[in-house]
Amino acid sequence: MADLNAAAEARLNSGIRNLWYPVAASWMVRDTPHGLTRLGQRIVLWRDREGAVHAIEDRCPHRGARLSMGWNLGSTVACWYHGVEVDGAGCLARVPALGESPLVGRKRNRAYPVIERAGAIFLWFGDDATDLPPLDLPEELNGGAWEAILCTAHWQCNYRYAAENVMDPMHGAYLHAVSHSMAEGDKTARMKARETETGFVFEKTDQSGINFDWTEFGATGAWWQRLSIPYRKSAGPGGSFFIVGMVTPVDAESCRVFFWRCRKVEGWQRDAWKFLYRARLEGLHWDVLEQDRLILEGMLDSARDDEMLYAHDAGLVRLRRFMAAAAKREVGAELAAEPA
Ligand code: FES
Ligand SMILES: [Fe+2]
The missing domain is CATH 2.102.10.10 (Rieske [2Fe-2S] iron-sulphur domain)
Structure with a gap:
């Protein structure tokens, strides 16, 4: 054991x-x-x-x-x-x-x-390539009415810190307090988790549609996370802005993050959105990602061994439990398959 x-x-x-x-x-x-x-x-x-x-x-x-x-x-x-x-x-x-x-x-x-x-x-990356599961991505990445713009970066931290960061909506009101899209709303909240068909949602119970108020984890062949940030009218057509995130380990000390910025826009609105995004918003989004990167790269790899968690961390604790169970299943099956 x-x-x-x-x-x-x-x-x-x-x-x-x-x-x-x-x-x-x-x-x-x-x-x-x-x-x-x-x-x-x-x-x-x-x-x-x-x-x-x-x-x-x-x-x-x-x-x-x-x-x-x-x-x-x-x-x-x-x-x-x-x-x-x-x-x-x-x-x-x-x-x-x-x-x-x-x-x-x-x-x-x-x-x-x-x-x-x-x-x-x-x-x-699985060992048995003959039994491939399908890759089901969140609907925002499947084209159609959604325009998804990918941005990706190398972060010098273990991939789990990057995933846990997305599972923690409350950091938006602090770390990104001076950003263009996360300055609104309360700096306190009660949070709760609820199950979904493919994973779970972790959300604020007393505020929604104002800031980074919920986050979702899903396992559908790949592990992904999703959140939305409401946008004011000045941010162009398409209503709320969705971010789908995935993180891939490079090695035990670094990772590559993938964030798709998604908006439901068709026809001329799609072109207007793409132009606005490239011209004005993309730089601001990189600034926000840099804030995340700086915080995570500043944490020691052993940070998780000595923490004082509180209720807002229930989302990342749940993610840790899910990931630990998956690791145990995978390694357990490999050990069981080894010749005695
Ligand atoms: S051809 Fe690749 S090492 Fe010789
Ligand atoms: Fe962040």
Whole structure:
């Protein structure tokens, strides 16, 4: 049991694997191979000639150079060191220095299932790629009447602090008190949680529609969070502004956050909104995100070991319980599957 608890905590720290995670914005992966680290794993991404993204372990099977330092040949990536080519299934495709080689066709590299959606590239990190769950994203990210603008950043803190920060609506009235959209409303509140079909909502009981008053967590193949911030008329068409957030561990000490800024706008209103967003609001939103980043990066990694929580932290406590249970299930199933 002690083993299971320790293994589950270690897994939680570096990221649950049986999930879809956004790893990069679509615009980050263009013509050249793109190397990144997520969940402690080095991965190379590239686009083939049809524009489809491939993702495999970023390690040349020959001597271990990073494939992302090499060349995108469409159906393969070629290593810079001696030119060995590996395809999107992770199989060695060519050894140009030899011509023919019995190594061709051998699979040495892990390949990651890829879905590109809502302006982001999602990878599946689970071990058994044959049994992929669907990736159901919140409706704001599924197009149609919703316009979703993605912004993403690297934060030097464990991913759990970033997720817990979104589960804590009360910080809006303090940390972001001087921001353009969160200056309104009470600085005190009673909070409560309620279950939803895919997770739970944590909300203020005595104020809604004024500030950052509720936040939601959902698990639908990926883990996501959602909140809304009411906007005054001067912020253009489309009513309330929704933010969908996801966070992907880079390693145990850092993460990449993905925030989609969403508004229900169609026709000319959509163009007006996009223009207004780029021209005026995007910079303000980066300022708000910087406030979050500074606070979280300033906390020690061990901060969670010595806290004095109060009622407003019930949302993040609930999230911690949910995540810890998922880690235990995942590690428990792996241990059970190991040969005795
Ligand atoms: S290390 Fe990649 S080809 Fe030799
Ligand atoms: Fe914040």
